Amino acid sequence: MYNTDIPNREELPSTTKLVRSTIIAAFVALVLLATVVMPAEYALDPTGAGRLLGLTEMGEIKEQLAEEAAADEAAQMVAVQSSAGQEVPEVQEPVVAEAVEEPAPSPEAEVAPAEPEPAPExxxxxxxxxxxxxxxxxxxxxxxxxxxxxxxxxxxFSWASEGGPVNFDTHGDGGGQSISYEKGRGVPEDEGTLEAAFTGNHGWFFRNRNDNDNDNDITLVLRTGGDYGQLKKML
Incomplete structure (x- = not known):
């Protein structure tokens, strides 16, 4: 059965064209990997395009959900192991005591018992x-x-720097937005509240910037509480 003419050798693509097409396809694949796949799947954004497109935040959310799912699974395994290790208490049959008939008290001897005070919760x-x-x-x-x-x-929050003061920057980002709440230089400690201006990540950046006369390591202690999902160490 006749379908189509067999192309001539001149009509077929040359080896040079095939190699060039392969190189172009590989380059396009690398660009898509760096700008789309890595920001969306692994929260990695080497070019910065993923954050502009909102894909980096998608990858961060996926990583956060994966961590929460792993933590829930670990908690369920611990609960199952704890339940398996408990011994079932033996059930003892109740002992029925024979009723002994007592004489009825006289009306003069009847005294209403005092009601006990309820114990404080x-x-x-x-x-x-x-x-x-x-x-x-x-x-x-x-x-x-x-x-x-x-x-x-x-x-x-409450934080303190042991061994010397630090520079800090309280800021937030998420959903294509960013904000700087407060900055300080040479501060030994601070405490207060942090209200999120928008949904996202909000926290602190600290740096040890001691002078040459006090060029030593410092220990930073950070405590947090209140209405938030989790505390993440970014750097």
């Missing part, structure tokens, strides 16, 4: 801090911690 105190982290910073070294927060959520 124990107060349940919530822990002041949900997270506490310690990190040692060498001279010139920096670190960053972020809280995942919804818009309008309020978190409490």
């Amino acid at each position: 124990p107060e349940i105190t919530k822990p002041q801090w949900q997270n506490e982290v310690r990190v040692v910073l060498t001279p010139g070294e920096g670190t960053e911690f972020k809280l995942t927060m919804e818009e309008g959520a309020v978190a409490r």
